[in-house]
Amino acid sequence: MRAVVITAPGGPEILELTERPEPVPGPGEAVVDVAASGVNFIDIYQRSGAYPLPLPSPLGVEGAGTVAAVGPGVTGLATGDRVGWVDVPGSYAELALLPADRLVPVPDGIGLDQAAAALLQGMTAHYLTRSTYEVKPGDKVLVHAAAGGMGLLLTQLAKHLGATVYATASTSAKADLARAAGAAEVFGYDDFADALRGRIDVVYDGVGATTFDGGLTVLRPRGLMALYGAASGAVPPLDPQVLNRSGSLFLTRPSLGHHVADRDEMLWRAREVFDWIMDGTLDITVSHRYPLAQARRAHEDLAARRTTGKLLLIP
Incomplete structure (x- = not known):
């Protein structure tokens, strides 16, 4: 074979x-x-x-x-x-x-x-929205790379669970796919941080290096960053005091195997x-x-x- x-x-x-x-x-x-x-x-x-x-x-x-x-x-x-x-x-x-x-x-x-x-992606979306951070009606969620296979499922599922979903995408065609999946607004990777600063309950980030810092910026105090992938490269080492100064944020790096x-x-x-x-x-x-x-x-x-x-x- x-x-x-x-x-x-x-x-x-x-x-x-x-x-x-x-x-x-x-x-x-x-x-x-x-x-x-x-x-x-x-x-x-x-x-x-x-x-x-x-x-x-x-x-x-x-x-x-x-x-x-x-x-x-x-x-x-x-x-x-x-x-x-x-x-x-x-x-x-x-x-x-x-x-x-x-x-x-x-x-x-x-x-x-x-x-x-x-x-794989469905069960990842399941544990991210049901276990890592249990998405509830009224939550504000940011999904990075929302037009990818993982992003599309996360967007659909978070919307189904009652959240308002914000998304990032690299092209207008991909932005249209994210909206069709349920995203309320779609941003580019260079403008999402300023547009959403301090408004988001949970960030689902499978991109990594290029989106991580901006993702911390958009979280409300005590919000959660779920870094589940690194499509753009690994995130550099982080001083935990950054999480303190940014509003007592939570950071987790989950993987499917443990779930x-x-x-x-x-x-x-x-x-x-x-x-x-x-x-x-x-x-x-x-x-x-x-x-x-x-x-x-x-x-x-x-x-x-x-x-x-x-x-x-x-x-």
Whole structure:
């Protein structure tokens, strides 16, 4: 079977399809015939070495497909079941070997490509708005990069939960997408800080270096900055006194893995995300589909922010 496996950190040019032996499930494992794999910034961080991996390592931490085989001791899972997963490596492949207890059932009303597009970003949006900061009616929320796959979901979900959503976007076309998703106002990256100074309850920032300082500026006293990514680069070290002087602000750097480590919590988040898709609360936008052989191009497009919505690799 074919898979993308990295043997050393590097740029997108290292992403090549290789022939691998077909996996055989061991105890507690399952092999899944991959229908689609999500392309995410964490894949870029892992490929580049910013998030080190034991090498050689399969790439891709999100996908959906059909169970092809189960190993000894696996219960509640059978050949032919439709499943999805997040935070488990190996999705950039035709077949993925996965821990059975990290698979979530995909409802009949959800397509496998939708599931692959929704799980990582949908569950991230879930924990950010339900756990990191529980968005309430009347809150004022700022979502950076609101036209991206993550930003679109955060904007829709925060609006659904009763917040007034403000957004940033880099072009007028992207601003239109953010408004269509529910943003009340959309700003450029050079003017949002002055326009929103001291007005925002929570900032959801997946951009990082170029937006972080401005994000602190817009928070009200005791507001919260949720820095969940670094698409523009890592934020430099911060003197905690900055948070004090800015109004006793809260700062957190959360990640999905800590919010789905418990299986019951993972299933709760996945179930609510799927329910929101089926009742129309969340609209999953897949903007680009690439064959596995074009993984390099997918990484280049995502890193250059040439895309909106979600990118998928299709084996």
